[in-house]
Amino acid sequence: MATQLSSVVINYFSKGLSTLQHILQKAEEHAASQGKDATAEFIDAKLIDDMKPLTFQVQNSTSTVRKTLYRLQGQEDQPWEDNEKTFADLYARVEKARKLIQDADQGKIDELADSEVDLPLGPTTLKTTARESALNQGIPNFSFHLITAYAILRSKGVPVGKRDFIGSFLGF
Structure with missing residues (x-):
């Protein structure tokens, strides 16, 4: 039996x-252990000046979940405001994305997997299948912003390692 796209x-x-929430928690714990506020220390942290900050990485990883799930279910995207300013706001944003996953109609995703969808990419819109949009844009884009959030926190001294990143994927 083939693996279903929804799965x-x-x-x-x-x-x-889960990984994103975990590394944010590690950042908060690290800041607290040094008597510092995680929001003040990390919310606007970047890897390099011309990159976007941690907040943007969380917003875009969660927006990718939203956009991908709506696209896969044949629904119109319902944009969220990007107004997070604290770690509490970032956690709430992650939970909002979790709720979308929980409410996703797996049967609908699998039913529409091979249907044609519009995939907006900047000024261009590609025509592709829902499956290809998820596998070739949704998952890679989500991964990029998740990995960048991890790298930002790691570069700022948060003691996260490979186990912290991959643990959720392996179930520990």
Whole structure:
């Protein structure tokens, strides 16, 4: 039996969001251990000046979950405001994305997997299948922003390692 698209996407996004929450918690714990505020220390942190900050990485990873799930279910995207300013706001954003995963109609995702969808990419819109949009854009884009969030925190001294990143994917 072939693996269903809904299983791949929902499983990956769920585990990735667990990783995101975990590394944010590690950042808060690290800041607290030094008598500092995680929001002040990390919310605007970047890897390099011309990159976007941690907040943007969380917003875009969760927005990718939202956009991908709506696209896969044949629904119109319902944009969220990008107004997070604290770690509490970031956690709430992750939970909002988790709720979308929980409420996703797996049967609908699998039913529409091979249907044609519009995939907006900047000024261009590609025509592709729902499956290809999820596997070739949704999951890679989500991964990029998740990994970048991890790298930002790691570069700022948060003691996270490979186990912290991959643990959710492996179930520990």
